[in-house]
Amino acid sequence: MNILTDIAALRETLRGEKNIAFVPTMGNLHEGHLALIEQANRLSGCVVVSIFVNRLQFLPHEDFERYPRTLEEDCRALSALNVKTVFAPNEKILFPTPQEFLLALPPVADILEGKFRPGFFRGVATIVLKLFNIIQPDLAVFGKKDYQQLHIVREMVRQLNLPVNIVAGETVRATDGLALSSRNQYLNGTQRAEACHLYQTLLRIKQKIISGCNDFQALQENASNNLAQRGWKVDYISIHRRSSLLPAQAPDQDLVVLGAAWLDKTRLIDNLEIEPPIFLK
Amino acid sequence: MNILTDIAALRETLRGEKNIAFVPTMGNLHEGHLALIEQANRLSGCVVVSIFVNRLQFLPHEDFERYPRTLEEDCRALSALNVKTVFAPNEKILFPTPQEFLLALPPVADILEGKFRPGFFRGVATIVLKLFNIIQPDLAVFGKKDYQQLHIVREMVRQLNLPVNIVAGETVRATDGLALSSRNQYLNGTQRAEACHLYQTLLRIKQKIISGCNDFQALQENASNNLAQRGWKVDYISIHRRSSLLPAQAPDQDLVVLGAAWLDKTRLIDNLEIEPPIFLK
Numbered sequence: 001m002n003i004l005t006d007i008a009a010l011r012e013t014l015r016g017e018k019n020i021a022f023v024p025t026m027g028n029l030h031e032g033h034l035a036l037i038e039q040a041n042r043l044s045g046c047v048v049v050s051i052f053v054n055r056l057q058f059l060p061h062e063d064f065e066r067y068p069r070t071l072e073e074d075c076r077a078l079s080a081l082n083v084k085t086v087f088a089p090n091e092k093i094l095f096p097t098p099q100e101f102l103l104a105l106p107p108v109a110d111i112l113e114g115k116f117r118p119g120f121f122r123g124v125a126t127i128v129l130k131l132f133n134i135i136q137p138d139l140a141v142f143g144k145k146d147y148q149q150l151h152i153v154r155e156m157v158r159q160l161n162l163p164v165n166i167v168a169g170e171t172v173r174a175t176d177g178l179a180l181s182s183r184n185q186y187l188n189g190t191q192r193a194e195a196c197h198l199y200q201t202l203l204r205i206k207q208k209i210i211s212g213c214n215d216f217q218a219l220q221e222n223a224s225n226n227l228a229q230r231g232w233k234v235d236y237i238s239i240h241r242r243s244s245l246l247p248a249q250a251p252d253q254d255l256v257v258l259g260a261a262w263l264d265k266t267r268l269i270d271n272l273e274i275e276p277p278i279f280l281k
Numbered sequence: 282m283n284i285l286t287d288i289a290a291l292r293e294t295l296r297g298e299k300n301i302a303f304v305p306t307m308g309n310l311h312e313g314h315l316a317l318i319e320q321a322n323r324l325s326g327c328v329v330v331s332i333f334v335n336r337l338q339f340l341p342h343e344d345f346e347r348y349p350r351t352l353e354e355d356c357r358a359l360s361a362l363n364v365k366t367v368f369a370p371n372e373k374i375l376f377p378t379p380q381e382f383l384l385a386l387p388p389v390a391d392i393l394e395g396k397f398r399p400g401f402f403r404g405v406a407t408i409v410l411k412l413f414n415i416i417q418p419d420l421a422v423f424g425k426k427d428y429q430q431l432h433i434v435r436e437m438v439r440q441l442n443l444p445v446n447i448v449a450g451e452t453v454r455a456t457d458g459l460a461l462s463s464r465n466q467y468l469n470g471t472q473r474a475e476a477c478h479l480y481q482t483l484l485r486i487k488q489k490i491i492s493g494c495n496d497f498q499a500l501q502e503n504a505s506n507n508l509a510q511r512g513w514k515v516d517y518i519s520i521h522r523r524s525s526l527l528p529a530q531a532p533d534q535d536l537v538v539l540g541a542a543w544l545d546k547t548r549l550i551d552n553l554e555i556e557p558p559i560f561l562k
Contacts, residue, residue, distance in 0.1 A: 007442065094442075100387030101406075101440040107381075125382075133442040159382040161288065161375075161414040 001079045003086045007134050010048075010087050014135065017046045022137035022164075024128060027051040027088075028068040029077050032172040032180035036141045037081050039169050048135050049078055050087040056099060056123030068182055087135065094130060102126045105152065108245050112258055113148050113269070116235045121152050128153055132164055139165040145172075145179050147258060147271040151245045171270075173199065179270045186266040194230065195268060198259055201227055201237065202272045205257045209239070209274050214251035227261055235260040235267070242273065282360045284367045288415050291329075291368050295416065298327045303418035303445075305409060308332040308369075309349040310358050313461035317422045317450040318362050324448065329416050330359055331368040337380060337404030349463055368416065375411060383407045386433065389526050393539055394429050394550070397516045402433050409434055413445055420446040426453075426460050428539060428552040432526045452551075454480065460551045467547040475511065476549060479540055482508055482518065483553045486538045490520070490555050495532040508542055516541040516548070523554065 004010045014020060021044030023036050040047045051074055058064035071088060078086055102122055108114075109121040132140070142150045154166045172180045177199035178192075187195055201223045208219060216239045223237040240247055242254040255274040260267065285291045295301060302325030304317050321328045332355055339345035352369060359367055383403055389395075390402040413421070423431045435447045453461045458480035459473075468476055482504045489500060497520045504518040521528055523535040536555040541548065 011444070097440070099440060101437050102385040104383045104385045104403075105381070122385075130442045133444060136444060156382050159378070159380060161411045163292070163414060163417060 001075065001084060001086060003075060003088055005087075005089050005093060007089070007093060010085070010134065013085055014046070014048070018138070019044050019046060020135065020137040020139075021047045022050070022131070022135050022140040023047065024050045024052075024131055024140065024142075025074075026053045026067065026182070027074050028070050028182040029074045030172075030180045030182065032143060032145060034077060034081060035172045036143055036169040037078070037083060039167065040139075040141045041081065041083075043139060043141075043167065046085070047083050048085045048087060048137065049083050050089075050131055050135070052087075052089055052094065052127070052131075054123060054127040055091065055095075056102075056126055057120050058123070059117055059119060062117075063183075068185065087131075094127070099126065103129065103156070106155065108148075108155070109152055111148075111245075111247075112236060112238060112240075113260065116260065121149070124149055125152060125156050129156065129160070129162075132162055137164050139167050141167045141169050143169045143171060144271070144273070145181065146269070147256060148245060177203070179268075181268065183266055183268065187263060191263045191266065194232075194263060197227065197230055198232070198261055198268050198270050199272075202257050202259050202270055205237070205239070206272045206274050209251060209255065209257075212251075216248060216251075223259075231263070233262040235262070237261075239274075282356065282365060282367060284356060284369055286368075286370050286374060288370070288374060291366070291415065294366055295327070295329070299419070300325050300327060301416065301418040301420075302328045303331070303412070303416050303421040304328065305331045305333075305412055305421065305423075306355075307334045307348065307463070308355050309351050309463040310355045311453075311461045311463065313424060313426060313453040315358060315362060316453045317424055318359070318364060320448065320450050321420075321422045322362065322364075324420060324422075327366070328364050329366045329368060329418065330364050331370075331412055331416070333368075333370055333375065333408070333412075335404060335408040336372065336376075337383075337407055338401050339404070340398055340400060343398075344464075349466065368412075375408070380407065384410060384437070387436065389429075389436070390433055392526075392528075393517060393519060393521075394541065397541060402430065405430055406433060406437050410437065410441070410443075413443055418445050420448050422448045422450050424450045424452060425552070425554075426462065427550070428537060429526060458484070460549075462549065464547055464549065468544060472544045472547065475513075475544060478508065478511055479513070479542055479549050479551050480553075483538050483540050483551055486518070486520070487553050487555045490532060490536065490538075493532075497529060497532075504540075512544070514543040516543070518542075520555075 021040040023040050025033050053067050103125040114121050176196040178196045205219050220237050224234045227234050237259045239257045242256045258271040260269040302321040304321050306314050334348050384406040395402050457477040459477045486500050501518050505515045508515050518540045520538045523537050529536050539552040541550040
């Protein structure tokens with residue numbers, strides 16, 4: 001397995017490759033990442049995984065410094081999946097000078113995560129654009145766990161005419177339903193036991209919508225209140241259209257319910273797609 | 282010669298091509314453009330010329346609607362230069378929906394042209410990025426006539442890690458020194474005779490710096506005053522460092538003097554690079 005830290009060496013390694021599949025990560029790989037990489041393996045014989053903790057997408061008060069960095073373990077896991085090429089640059093390689101060219105994003109980047117983490121998607125979009133330009137993949141796999149990120153990357157590809165296909169990977173969950181995330185390791189035992197209730201809450205909303213409930217406002221408020229009573233600090237529980245990711249007004253659409261909430265100092269996010277009831281009858 | 286209006290058809294035409302050279306234009310081609318294309322021809326066997334009047338880089342009050350559109354003549358000229366591929370999309374192809382992903386640029390985009398045409402470089406950088414993504418050239422030729430644009434495109438390529446080499450083309454001038462420009466055709470006879478004095482003014486500054494003058498402030502002010510007395514409305518006459526394009530403080534550097542001024546309703550720009558005196562001794 002080639003672990004490359006240099007852009008020129010990476011490009012040389014990939015020269016002449018057809019059908020490059022790319023999976024960007026911030027490392028600290030868990031089963032969720034590995035599922036995306038297995039998906040890439042099924043789609044391509046040349047999978048590139050990047051490992052880079054991107055400072056641009058952390059807010060000043062966020063956990064950039066303490067974000068877990070586990071390159072050796074990550075590389076063992078990638079090697080076991082037969083990944084041939086890992087791109088693990090340091091900050092000087094990707095930001096030799098301060099990053100002044102950034103992307104300005106549409107309003108959909110200012111809701112949900114963007115509202116609570118202003119600048120987050122600008123940082124994500126900019127690093128994804130840079131990595132696409134470096135690796136020049138034919139396809140890239142992004143997890144549905146970060147649903148809004150997936151939406152924004154797809155829109156970026158469309159509006160900037162990037163020659164890459166975006167493939168969505170399903171969220172991987174623990175047996176109790178908790179979506180896998182690098183941040184789960186910040187949870188203590190009690191918090192870990194409680195954490196599945198974010199998923200449970202979204203699941204109940206999904207079931208209620210499927211069974212015909214269309215008072216989205218009440219569903220969102222009840223869910224938030226229930227979580228708050230259990231000790232969570234809720235950023236949002238919100239029902240949106242899948243196509244535009246704008247807030248949903250009517251039930252007869254492709255929907256997704258998204259949530260973000262804190263257990264003490266750990267912020268968890270999750271979402272569930274909802275098939276429109278009309279298809280279920 | 283293939284004149285393509287569609288992105289998929291263009292990509293199909295270019296599939297498998299090595300060493301693609303790209304010359305972006307807004308059409309209405311003159312000898313300045315043709316020199317860039319001949320330069321591209323010397324560097325590549327596969328030259329792509331785009332013709333697209335980019336609405337994003339015009340301010341609301343500017344001449345977008347009356348900007349000259351001369352596709353047939355342009356194509357005759359390109360055919361005579363053996364250009365094989367012309368990309369001439371309409372607005373629906375490049376902007377099927379409003380362009381919401383735009384580039385946020387560094388402070389160097391807010392001086393000189395950027396000060397007098399706010400949003401101009403954002404529009405330029407965004408369309409250049411889109412065209413690079415569509416055409417995926419190995420190199421692209423930009424004229425020094427738009428010196429700040431060349432600088433910003435180079436910086437964009439560097440900071441976004443775009444896999445394209447930027448090649449600079451020299452400014453082509455009329456016999457009296459006027460830099461060729463599509464906007465020259467807006468000039469009437471009297472204005473056309475006067476127009477060379479922008480170049481003459483920059484040339485005098487260059488000569489004075491080479492002969493040892495280092496009071497840049499005085500050089501700039503005198504030049505502006507002289508042009509104003511001749512009937513010009515001067516936006517700027519300004520001496521800058523070539524490497525950063527920031528205002529020059531000392532004479533012993535690679536310099537460029539840039540100017541922008543109006544003759545009635547027509548705005549002309551020009552610039553001259555200045556070799557540091559130390560190399561001339």
